[in-house]
Amino acid sequence: xxxxHVKTTIPxxxxxxxxxxxxxxxxxxxxxxxxxxxxxxQVAGQKNGTIFLRVQNPVYMQEIRIRRKELxxxxxxxxxxxxxxxxxxx
Numbered sequence: 863x864x865x866x867h868v869k870t871t872i873p874x875x876x877x878x879x880x881x882x883x884x885x886x887x888x889x890x891x892x893x894x895x896x897x898x899x900x901x902x903x904q905v906a907g908q909k910n911g912t913i914f915l916r917v918q919n920p921v922y923m924q925e926i927r928i929r930r931k932e933l934x935x936x937x938x939x940x941x942x943x944x945x946x947x948x949x950x951x952x
Contacts, residue, residue, distance in 0.1 A: 892933065903922055911945065912946070913937075913946055
C-alpha cells in the first residue's frame with residue numbers, strides 16, 4: 863500500500879462529509895461574531911444555508927434570536943452572497 867500525503871487526502875475527506883471552504887469560513891465567522899457568548903454556544907454545523915447552534919443557556923439563545931438577522935448579514939457580507947439564510951438551535 864502506497865502512502866498518500868495528507869494535503870491530497872483532506873479535500874477528499876471534506877467532500878465526503880459535505881464540508882467545503884465556504885462552509886468552514888461561514889462557521890468560523892459565526893463563531894467569531896458570537897464574541898463572549900462562545901463559552902455557552904457551540905457552532906454545531908451548517909447545511910443548506912442554515913447554521914446550527916448548540917446553546918447551553920436560554921438567555922444566550924434569546925440574545926441570538928434577537929441578533930439573528932444581524933449575524934446572518936455579517937456572515938453573508940464576508941461572502942458577497944447569501945450563503946446563510948437561517949440560524950437554528952439544536
